[in-house]
Amino acid sequence: MPTPERTTSAAIVAAGREVLEAAGPSGLTMHAVAIRVGVRAPSLYKRVRDRDALVAAVAESVVDELSAELERVEQDDARPGKVDDLLTGLATTYRAFARAHPEGFRLMFTASVPLSSLDRAAGPVLRASAARVGQDDALEAARLLTAWMTGFLQMELAGAFRLGGDVDLAFDYGLSHLLKGLDG
Structure with a gap:
C-alpha cells in the first residue's frame, strides 16, 4: 500500500465522495475511504482528524x-x-x-x-x-x-x-x- 505521503487530502475527499454515493452516509467510514485510496485506515488520520472531519470535507x-x-x-x-x-x-x-x-x-x-x-x-x-x-x-x-x-x-x-x-x-x-x- 502507498505511504501516507502519497495520499493527498484531495484524493481522500474524492474517495469519500465516491464512497458516499455508493454506500450512503453510514458507509462513509475512515476504513472504506482508506481502502479506496489504498492505505490503511490509521494512515488517514495524518490527513483527516476523524470521521466528522472527513464528512465535513466531503x-x-x-x-x-x-x-x-x-x-x-x-x-x-x-x-x-x-x-x-x-x-x-x-x-x-x-x-x-x-x-x-x-x-x-x-x-x-x-x-x-x-x-x-x-x-x-x-x-x-x-x-x-x-x-x-x-x-x-x-x-x-x-x-x-x-x-x-x-x-x-x-x-x-x-x-x-x-x-x-x-x-x-x-x-x-x-x-x-x-x-x-x-x-x-
Whole structure:
C-alpha cells in the first residue's frame, strides 16, 4: 500500500465522495475511504482528524462543486431582462446536480457543511433573486425558491411522487408558477 505521503487530502475527499454515493452516509467510514485510496485506515488520520472531519470535507466538496456549476450558469446566462431564464437555468442545474449526486445533495442539508461553503452556493440565487424582485426582498425570494426546489428534489429522490403524471412537467409547472408569484 502507498505511504501516507502519497495520499493527498484531495484524493481522500474524492474517495469519500465516491464512497458516499455508493454506500450512503453510514458507509462513509475512515476504513472504506482508506481502502479506496489504498492505505490503511490509521494512515488517514495524518490527513483527516476523524470521521466528522472527513464528512465535513466531503460535504464542503459537494457544495463547492454545486457552487461552481451555479456560478457557470450565472455567468453564461446573465442577460438583462432575462432574469427568469437565469433563475430557470439555476433551478435546472440544481436539479441535475441533485440527481447526479443524490447522497451528496442530501449531505448538503446537514450540520456537517461549513457555513462559508453554503454562502458561496447561495450567491448566484441571491443575485438573480435581487435582479428579479429587488434587493429588499432578495433574501426572502431566494429562500422561497431554494426551499421549493429542495423540497421537490428531496421528494423526487425519495421516490415520493407516486400518483402518476410526468415529474419533469410538475417541476416545470411549479417553477413557472413560483416565478410568476414573485410579481407580488
